[in-house]
Amino acid sequence: GAGVSQSPSNKVTEKGKDVELRCDPISGHTALYWYRQSLGQGLEFLIYFQGNSAPDKSGLPSDRFSAERTGGSVSTLTIQRTQQEDSAVYLCASSIRTNGEQYFGPGTRLTVT
């Protein structure tokens, strides 16, 4: 079956613009995670969803970052007024349950100029 998909695969934006990143998880996966990875670094947790609710938003770097998930499926990560330090690969993963094996999408490479 289809894996986790993310769009766009690459995004170049000017500083100060807003961007929306999309994640389509595997059907039936209730848990959805967003991570950020800077070059050569590990994964930085941003937010996770259980169904449509986000029990833990503690990883969001600032109030410019927000995320939502509708219908227990698609999730959107929005970054407002982008800054150069937001440049990174944004990875989404879904899991049939929390604490389980995560299936990752290919990521969105965001470049803020």
Next chain:
Amino acid sequence: SQQGEEDPQALSIQEGENATMNCSYKTSINNLQWYRQNSGRGLVHLILIRSNEREKHSGRLRVTLDTSKKSSSLLITASRAADTASYFCATDAMGSYIPTFGRGTSLIVHP
């Protein structure tokens, strides 16, 4: 600081040799997972080992877990050039649903 830390940061070996990577963590965990990442994009799950397990095998992969030392190791036997990738451990701390990833070990296997 990171919950899980991989060691070494980088490893370079010849094809056919074994590769061993280690992961140390700080707090009690539910389980520990190893992932592989090629070219800085999506991660692929390799093995999940639960806190009450000591060893698991999957093909050429062998994972051990020592909860008394709060450490795990990933052994890749008879390495191939295609094993070249970054390898990450992820731990789920007790009472948390958030897996924490280390910075990874970069493995290069020379043909």
